[in-house]
Amino acid sequence: MPTIETIISPAIFHLYEEEIHHKNVVVIDILRATTTMCTAFKNGATEILPVAKPEDAAALQKMGWIAAAERHGETVPGFDLGNSPQDFTKESVNGKKIAITTTNGTRALQMCEAAKAVFVGSFLNLSQLTNELQHRGDDLLLFCAGWKDKFNLEDTLFAGAVATELSAEFDIFDDATLAAIDLYNSAKNDLNKYLQKASHVKRFKSLHIESDLDVCLKIDSAPVLPVFKNGVIVQMNNEQTA
């Protein structure tokens, strides 16, 4: 059976890097990069380019792209959008290319580009994602983007949700994945309530963007499957037909 392992922080990514070529990776940044990316595709974005710096996004903005930039949870002044999924409406993104830079999620995507396949995961595309992973049947790494290299609850909970969905067809011996499953089981009846204690949610409250949390926890509300390949994120079917 294929295996599932969970990388609980980008700071330990190097421990998994050597074997990445024959594994699929799901990049997880629930609050909010990967949630926002799923929302953008749901609302008609054609591609998303994750870039390292706000300057890079600004350069593409001049060429007609939508530019989204967030640092430390806030929209960088001068950009079209920040990192709130609620910014990425049909009106603002339909038919558009988006350049995006965020604190943790963009960096995590770039770290694992050498993987067999890189998927963008969030509660919004949970079933779409797990169906595909089950279908492919490759060894799997669940890569939590964390917060500035520290462990975070919401990304770990989502890793637990994915592993729970796949537990019949995958072999789970990895302590981090076992912990993620147990935490998800403690939380799943009311994810929002459970996450009220999380440090990131407290950070949200201080930034007055609390309403994002509900959006970020809506399971299967954006049935898309974004994949990261050759430096850009596209929807899987578009990639196949491209």
Add this chain to the structure above:
Amino acid sequence: MPTIETIISPAIFHLYEEEIHHKNVVVIDILRATTTMCTAFKNGATEILPVAKPEDAAALQKMGWIAAAERHGETVPGFDLGNSPQDFTKESVNGKKIAITTTNGTRALQMCEAAKAVFVGSFLNLSQLTNELQHRGDDLLLFCAGWKDKFNLEDTLFAGAVATELSAEFDIFDDATLAAIDLYNSAKNDLNKYLQKASHVKRFKSLHIESDLDVCLKIDSAPVLPVFKNGVIVQMNNEQTA
């Protein structure tokens, strides 16, 4: 109120290093370094010197020290003892100085030497440890030695046990500590049963040292308080009167 944070792997220790001077650290390597150290003091060892390499322990062995060396879970040939707490009987360690080198625990101790105080923690000295931490009232870092820089369940469970004991007097906002508390709550009714799924316990089984697990989970069975200071570990009271 003082704070508690949990360092879930030595690979992210650097994120906490800057503020370490005014914080107490508990080094946690349940299977088995810190458990074994507590057992050695309970059985009369006078001091323990954690050394980086088996060669260093061998040099001290020639000077009459007891030398203990473990790599990848097994006793290194030619040494008096390995890393099993069951090796550290009164007969073998009473009145003796011990030089010890282990895969993860020794390294973790050396990493945090600059802390305000460094304690050796295990289920065997849980109450002794938490009483002292409560008494001191300083900010606290629970440092899980892990397994080769990966997250492990048993160290995280112990971090959860310490945080649970101290939750009335300490402020806990850190996601890793919150997760550790929840995992400990899932496991506490039968730690041994819970840990049967852990990767480290499976490694134990393959090394035929299963009986160590029960010993390593006996709460308050070694009421000692080892502290690491100036490169050596001694019992706290001995250090104070020295």
